[in-house]
Amino acid sequence: MDEYDNNTSHGKDNFPRKILSQLLGSNGPVHAVTYSASPGTYILTGSADRSIRLYNPIPSSSTTTTTSTFITKPSSLSPHPSTAPPQGRLIQTYTAHGYEVLSLSVSSSNATFASSGGDRAVFLWDVSTATTIRRFSNQGHTTGRINSVIFAGVDDSLLISGGHDTTVRIWDVRSQSSSRPVQVLGEAKDGVTSLVTPVAGAEVIAGSVDGRVRTYDVRMGRLVTDVFPGAVTSLCLARDGKTVLVGTLDSKIRLMDRSNGQCLRTYGGGNGDVGAGGGGWTNKEIRVQSVLGGGERWVVAGDENGAENSNGEGRVWAWDLLSGRLVAKLGVPWGPGGGKVVVRRDGKEKERKNVVSCVAWKDGGFGNQFCVGGTSGVVTVYGEA
Numbered sequence: 001m002d003e004y005d006n007n008t009s010h011g012k013d014n015f016p017r018k019i020l021s022q023l024l025g026s027n028g029p030v031h032a033v034t035y036s037a038s039p040g041t042y043i044l045t046g047s048a049d050r051s052i053r054l055y056n057p058i059p060s061s062s063t064t065t066t067t068s069t070f071i072t073k074p075s076s077l078s079p080h081p082s083t084a085p086p087q088g089r090l091i092q093t094y095t096a097h098g099y100e101v102l103s104l105s106v107s108s109s110n111a112t113f114a115s116s117g118g119d120r121a122v123f124l125w126d127v128s129t130a131t132t133i134r135r136f137s138n139q140g141h142t143t144g145r146i147n148s149v150i151f152a153g154v155d156d157s158l159l160i161s162g163g164h165d166t167t168v169r170i171w172d173v174r175s176q177s178s179s180r181p182v183q184v185l186g187e188a189k190d191g192v193t194s195l196v197t198p199v200a201g202a203e204v205i206a207g208s209v210d211g212r213v214r215t216y217d218v219r220m221g222r223l224v225t226d227v228f229p230g231a232v233t234s235l236c237l238a239r240d241g242k243t244v245l246v247g248t249l250d251s252k253i254r255l256m257d258r259s260n261g262q263c264l265r266t267y268g269g270g271n272g273d274v275g276a277g278g279g280g281w282t283n284k285e286i287r288v289q290s291v292l293g294g295g296e297r298w299v300v301a302g303d304e305n306g307a308e309n310s311n312g313e314g315r316v317w318a319w320d321l322l323s324g325r326l327v328a329k330l331g332v333p334w335g336p337g338g339g340k341v342v343v344r345r346d347g348k349e350k351e352r353k354n355v356v357s358c359v360a361w362k363d364g365g366f367g368n369q370f371c372v373g374g375t376s377g378v379v380t381v382y383g384e385a
Contacts, residue, residue, distance in 0.1 A: 015298060015318055015328045016368060016384045021088040022335055023055045023371075023379035030373030032104045032115075033360045040362040042091070043371055044113060045379050046101030052094040052115055054127070057371065057381040059086035084336060088381065096123055096132050103149045107156040114159050116146035122161050124173060136161070136171045136179060147287075148195040152204070158182070160204055162192030168206050170218070185216055187223065193233050193287055198241035205244060207232030213246055215258070226261050228254070233287040238296055239364065245299060247290040251282040253299060255321070267299050267319045281317050286357060293361035293370055297321055300361065302372060306353025314354030316372050316382075332356050335378030 028048030036042040043055045099118030106113045112133065116122045121137040136159065144164025152158040152170075159171040168185040190209035197204050202219035209231040215224045234247030243264065246254045253267040267290075268281040283304055290301035303315040314332035319325060334354050356374040361367065369383040 013320075013327050014384070015294065016370065016382045017328060017330060018383055019085045019333070020369065020381045020383040021057050021059050021086045022333070023053070023057065023088040023090070023381065024335065025053055025090050025093075026051070026377035026379075028100070028377055029355075029357075029375045030377055030379055031100060031102045031117075031358060033358045033371050033373045033379055034104045034106055035360055035362050035367070035371075036106050037108045037110045038363050040364075040367050040369075043088070043360070043379065043381070044104050044106065045373060046104050046115060046117070047377065048100040049377075050095065050097045050099060050101060050117075052097075052101055052104065052125075053090060054092040054094070055088045055090055055379075057088040057369070060089055085333070085380075088379075092127075092130050094125055094130050096125075096135075097121075099145070102145055102147055105150045105159075107151050109156070112156075114149045114151065116149040116161055116163075118145040120144070120146060120163070122146060122149050122159060122171065124159065134173070134179075136181075144191065147191065147193050150195050150197060152197045160195055160197065162195050162206055164191040166190060166192060166208070168192055168195065168204060168216075170204070183218065185214075187214060187225075188212065190231070193231070194235040196235045196237040196244065198237060199239075200241070205235060205237065207235045207246065211248070213244070213256075224261075226256065233283070234289045234301075236291045236365075238292060239366070245290055245292055247283065247288065247301065249284055251284055253290045253301060255299070265321070265324050267301075267324055286355065288357050289359045291359050291361050291370075292321070292365045293318075295366050298327065300359055300370060302356035302359050302374060304355050304357070306355060314356040314372075314374055314376070316356055316359065330382070332372055332374075332380050333378075334376045 026047040030045050030047050032046035034044050045053045097117050101117040103116045113125050123132050124134040146161050146163040149161045152160050162168045166188040169181040170183040172182050188208040192206050192208050194207040204216045206214050211228045213226045228248045230248035230250030236245040244256050251268050254263050255265040286304050288302045288304050293300045299319045301317050306314050316330045318328040354376045356372050358373045362369040371381045373379040
C-alpha cells in the first residue's frame with residue numbers, strides 16, 4: 001500500500017506539500033501546465049478538450065479559509081469525508097485548436113504565449129485579447145502532433161517546435177511576410193517529444209523517442225548526440241545551462257553534465273519508501289514530465305501508474321537533487337466527485353487512475369509553488385504550509 005507524505009509538518013526539507021488549490025474547468029485530461037514568466041503569478045493549462053485556460057491559483061477571499069493537506073475521494077469506507085480543497089480562479093479561456101493541446105510556452109514579457117497540439121499547428125496568442133496573432137502551419141510539421149513548443153532568441157523572437165514527424169522547426173515570430181520555418185532540423189529517427197534551449201547562446205536541445213538527446217549549435221552548425229537506453233520523454237535545463245534533466249521510458253530520470261555527457265545522478269527505481277534511493281517510481285509507457293524545483297534542490301516528476309490504494313488518485317514524486325534520496329511522495333486528488341468509473345469491455349466497472357503527466361514549478365524552478373495535471377482534468381497546486 002502507498003504511504004502518502006502530504007502532511008505539512010512532515011520532514012525538515014521544506015518541500016511544499018500543502019495543497020493550495022485546484023484548477024477546474026477542463027472537460028478532458030490536462031496535457032500541459034506552465035506558469036507565467038517571473039514572478040509566476042498565473043498558470044496556463046492545455047487540455048484534451050482543445051482549450052487553453054488561464055488561472056490565478058490563489059483562491060478568492062471567500063474560499064481561502066478552506067484548506068487541506070491531503071484530499072481523498074469520499075468513500076463509504078470512511079466515516080469522515082475529506083474536505084474539498086479551495087478552487088483557483090479561472091480568468092480566461094482560449095480556443096482555436098482543432099485537436100488536443102499538448103504544449104505551452106509563455107514569453108518573458110507575459111504579453112504572449114505559444115501553444116501546439118494535435119492539429120499540426122503552432123499558435124501565437126495575445127494574452128489580453130485572447131486572440132491568435134499568428135498560426136505557423138504552412139511548410140510546417142507534416143504528420144501527427146506537435147509535442148513541444150518553446151520561445152527562444154533575443155526578446156523571444158523565435159519559436160521552436162518539435163513533433164511526431166521527427167523534425168524540429170524554427171520559426172521567426174517577427175516576420176510577417178513568411179510563414180515558413182527559418183530552419184528545419186531533421187536528424188531524429190522518431191518523434192521529437194521535448195525541447196529546451198539555454199537562456200544565452202544559440203543552442204537547441206531536443207529529446208526524441210529514438211532514445212537520443214541532440215544538441216544543435218545553430219550558429220556554428222554543430223550537432224552533439226547523447227544516447228539513452230529508452231525513449232526520451234522529458235527535458236529540463238538547469239538555469240545555468242550546465243546540466244540537463246532527462247526523463248526516459250526505462251523508469252529513470254538522469255541528471256546529465258552537458259560538457260562531457262556524464263551522468264551525474266539517476267532517480268527512480270528502488271523500493272517505495274520515502275528515504276530510499278529510487279522510491280519505486282516507474283515510467284515505461286507514456287510521457288511523464290520531470291522538472292527541477294525549489295531552487296534546483298529537488299527533482300519532481302509525475303506518475304503513470306496512479307496510486308493503488310487511493311481510489312483512483314495520482315501521485316507526484318520528489319527526490320533530493322544531490323543525493324538522489326526520495327524526499328516526498330504526494331497524493332494527488334482526482335477532484336470534485338472523486339475518480340470516474342468506466343465500464344470495461346467485459347462489462348465490469350473499473351475506476352480510472354489519475355495519471356499525473358505534466359508538472360510545472362513556479363518561477364522557472366525557483367519559486368515556492370508547483371502544479372501538476374493529468375487524466376482527471378484537474379490541476380492541483382502545491383505550496384508551502
